[in-house]
Amino acid sequence: MKNLLLLPLFLALSLPAGAVGSLKWGKVSKEELALTVCDYDSSAVAVMLDEAGKVTFAYGSDPIIYKHFRIKILDDKGLDYADVRLPFYVKDNLESINGIRAQTINVEPDGSITKHEVSNKEIFEVRLDDRWSEKRFTFPNVRKGSIIEYSYRTYSESVVFLEGWVFQNDIPTLHSAFEAEIPSGLDYRVLYQGTRLLKNYSETPTSKWELEDLPAIRKEVHAPHLLDYVEKIRFQLAGYYKRGSMPSSGMEYTTLMKTWEKFSADVLEADAFRLYLEKKGWARKRLEENMTLPVDPTDRARAIYAFVRDHFRWNGEYGYFADKTPDQLWEAQEGASDEINLLLCLLLRAADLEADPVLVSTRSHGRVFRGAPMLSQFNHLIANVHIDGKDQPLDAILGHHPYGCLPYQDLNEGLYLLHASKGRWLEPTQPATNVATSIQVNLQDPSQTVSEYEINYTGYEAVRMRQQLAKGGEEWLRKQWNTKGTLERLEIENLAALDKPLTIRCQLIQPSQAAxxxxxxQPDFQSQFDENPFSEAKRYYPIEFDYPFTEIFTMSVVLPPGLQVEELPKSLKAVTPDRSASIQYQSQQIETQIQIQGRSTLHQHLIGADQYHALRAFYDMTTNKLKEPLVLKRLTTPEGQGE
Structure with a gap:
């Protein structure tokens, strides 16, 4: 991954914790009070004037992270920043938040400065689920021009998973600093991400970092996981020093930095994995009770995958260490991603297939830096079956996905197969995703247009359509078509046959558009290019689509007597400069028949921000082309209409 670097951490002596860096509580400068607009982002409704963080260790053991934030409200639209929520991980008492201070600073009309504190009784703790809680409070007397600041301490029970620091926010950040006070017995590595951090700090180890005038993390349409593109640091515990077993041996170093292969073998030793993967006898009995297994290995894998996918409901939680036992999962018929896919892996092994668990970082979790074997880089677990020398990753948490079609959230750069001796990276393949639309148009009746549609969906478009039909039924589809005209006939083919294309046939009657x-x-090719989603003049981050796709469209119109072509859409062939998208469109008339055929393709799902203007122009061109009407002329004017 670009803009990533792993470096040693310069170890500062652990000192008593005071103010966080140079940011002092309540000490607001005249410049901060007078600020009304961010110099480099005039559209900002608020700005992070300053933020600072510091990690230190209590009594040389558990880490404490001190945080201090100061925000200026520049516009009434920024008043939402007065509501603060601080999440923390409470499962196994891993984290807690204490010492919250918060106040509003205002300049009154007479020039005096007033401060309004948030009292302890106005700070609430809310339990979100069995893993997360959050502290909540609201600043008082906040208005345009207010400065709000707050600080708090996070206590953590984990030395291995040390919290890092993100130097950017969803508003511009004028100054951001972080400091690490690490005991000399702990050896951490720092993972740098971002061009500024690499430029300023990649040469010399340090324990203090600061950046200035950072742009806001902006929400953009078709945006990737934005934290993959911001300035941030992460920490990995590489090892530690401990007193040797002999009085004369001094301090001995224990390494925790592993190769991926050693990391893989160690993870598999966890009870959560052994609990599933060592129960082949239990699994064989369940298979015998529920299915007759095919002889062919691939067919056997398909049958087991379909059984798990269709019989066990995902509870919406990702994970890699199962909480439920196999018996508990089997009884509940519902579980987290790791539980369902570990069961899949176990059943595949019980059927004499080579199957292994695979760690995944989903797209919403972010990319994996392959230079650092860290479990925290992952959030999900799937299965892999190895047949005839080929790997086939499988994820059974979502319905409507055929064998070999991973949910597109899994299609990230980080899939690591766990094996005691042969751990390795997997490169998942994507199914071909096509939508083929064929339209036969009948213009015999001057008052209406009758169109016969046949639409074939494959790959992720078939998954998407089947999911929508499962949720809304045929009635949902009828409503979609009835917004375009009157739906006279509707047929759906292969709805349950997931390995086959999904086919929809229908007849649509629309009033003629005449002048x-x-x-x-105007043809309706059911295209994703029907509208241009890119309206902003500037792009800050790469463009990420769910998946590449191809749309194939054909239309045939037979002209009845009395109608002739006045204007046909012009043919078009175009491709973006980086070849990420293309279109071919051809129209022609052969005697009394009009034929339109074409293909529009998005060739890659991730496109650089530097290609934004070219892609935006391509969308405009393609959208306009697909909406271009046929213009026909009637040789005899219908009764009651004038020219």
Whole structure:
């Protein structure tokens, strides 16, 4: 991954914790009070004036993270920043938050400065689920021009998973600093991400970092996981020093930095994995009770995958250490991603297939830095079956996905297969995703247009359509079509046959669009290019689509007597400069028949921000082309209409 670097951490002596860096509580400068607009982002409704963090260790053991934030409200639209929520991980008492201080600072009309504190009784703790809680409070007397500041301490029970620091926010950040006071017995590595951090700190180890005038993390349409593109640091415990077993041996170093292969073998020793993967006898009995297994290995894997996918409901939680036992999961028929896919892995092994668990970082979790074997880089677990020398990753948590079609959230750069001796990276393949639309148009009746549609969906488009039909039924589909005209007939083929294309056939009747002796007909090719989602003039982050796709469209119109072509859409062939998207469109008339055929393709799902303007222009061109009407002329004007 670009803009990533792992370096040693310069170890500062652990000192008593005071103010966080140079940021002092309540000490607001005249410049901060007078600020009304961010110099480099005039649209900002608020700005992070300053933020500072520091990690230290209590009594040389558990880490404490001190945080201090100061925000200026520049516009009434920024008043939402007065509501603060601080999440923390409470399962196994891993984290807690204490020492919250918060106050509003205002400049009054007479020039005096007033401060309004948030009292302890106005700070609430809310339990979100069995893993997370959050502290909540609201600043008083906040208005345009207010400065709000708050600080708190996070206590953690984990030395291995040390919290890092993100130097950017969803508003511009004028100054951000972080400091690490690490005991000399602990050896951490720092993972740098971002061009500024690498430029300023990649040469010399340090324990203090600061950046200035950072842009806001902006929400953009078709944006990737934004934290993959911001300035941030993470920590990995590489090892520690301990007193040797002999009085004369002094301090001995214990390494925790592993190769991926050693990391893989160690993870598999966890009870959560052994609990599933060592129960082949239990699994064989369950298979015998529930299915007759095919002889062919691939067919056997398909059958077991379909059984788990269709019989066990995902509870919406990702994970890699199962909480439920196999018996508990089997009884509940519901579980987290790790539990369902470990069961899949176990059943595949019980059927004499080579199967292994695979760690995944989903797209929403972020990319994996392959230079650092860290379990915290992952959030999900799937299975892999190895047949005839080929790997086939499988994820059974979502319905409507055929064998070999991973949920697109899994299609990240980090899939690592866990094996005691042969751990390795997997490169998942994507199914071909096509939508083929064929339209036969009948214009015999001058008052209406009758169109016969056949649409074939494959790959992720078939998954998407089946999911929508499962949620809304045929009635949902009828409503979609009835917004375009009157749906007279609807047929759905292969709805349950997931390995086959999903086919929809229908007849749509629409009133003719006529003006005098001219008739206009606008095709509806069911295209994702029907609208241009890219309206912003500037792009800050890469463009990420769910998946590449191809749309194939054909239309045939037979002209009845009395109608002739006045204008056909012009043919078009175009491709973006980076070849990430293309279109071919051809129209022609052969005697009394009009034919339109074409293909529009998104060739890659991730496109650089530097290609934004070219992609935006391509969308405009393609959208306009697909909406271009046929213009026909009637040789005899229908009764009652004038030219």
């Amino acid at each position: 005098g002796n001219r008739m206009y007909f």
